[in-house]
Amino acid sequence: MKRVCVCIVIAALLLCLTACGGGKDVDLEGLAADLTASEAFTEDMNQYAAAPGVAQGLYRYEDADMEQCILYCNATSGEEIFLAKTSGEDVAETMENACHDRVTNQIAWLENYAPDAVPRLENAIVLRQGNYVIFVVANDAAAAQSIVDGYVK
Numbered sequence: 001m002k003r004v005c006v007c008i009v010i011a012a013l014l015l016c017l018t019a020c021g022g023g024k025d026v027d028l029e030g031l032a033a034d035l036t037a038s039e040a041f042t043e044d045m046n047q048y049a050a051a052p053g054v055a056q057g058l059y060r061y062e063d064a065d066m067e068q069c070i071l072y073c074n075a076t077s078g079e080e081i082f083l084a085k086t087s088g089e090d091v092a093e094t095m096e097n098a099c100h101d102r103v104t105n106q107i108a109w110l111e112n113y114a115p116d117a118v119p120r121l122e123n124a125i126v127l128r129q130g131n132y133v134i135f136v137v138a139n140d141a142a143a144a145q146s147i148v149d150g151y152v153k
Contacts, residue, residue: 024152026132028083031151032070038147040138041079045072055082059098065091067131078110078117082135089131096128099135106137127152
């Protein structure tokens with residue numbers, strides 16, 4: 001009986017440790033494709049894959065900080081998709097903060113230039129899961145959130 005109890009306790013501890021891990025991998029390419037193909041955005045999104053320096057300039061990170069980064073944005077609508085797999089959870093936390101800073105900066109910049117973009121920014125999706133960061137500014141935040149949820153939950 002004592003052995004059974006010890007085995008149950010060990011199994012429970014192992015399950016707890018597994019649950020505390022970095023979580024599941026997120027298919028950033030698939031997520032980007034589903035988001036850009038959705039009706040959540042009012043404008044065409046331009047991908048800056050060929051110019052990674054754009055994302056580095058906006059989010060201030062070093063090459064070594066990123067394993068994967070996808071950026072789509074439209075300057076006039078404020079709509080944006082920034083998906084990142086960072087080199088670690090500490091970098092992901094820094095990138096999450098950079099996304100919040102981006103929202104603040106974009107609101108300040110667009111409130112006079114494109115005031116209709118401000119509500120989109122106020123409803124921005126900023127999510128950190130393990131070493132992944134997902135940042136989405138969409139016209140239909142609920143639709144975008146539904147797509148994101150399908151990849152992270």
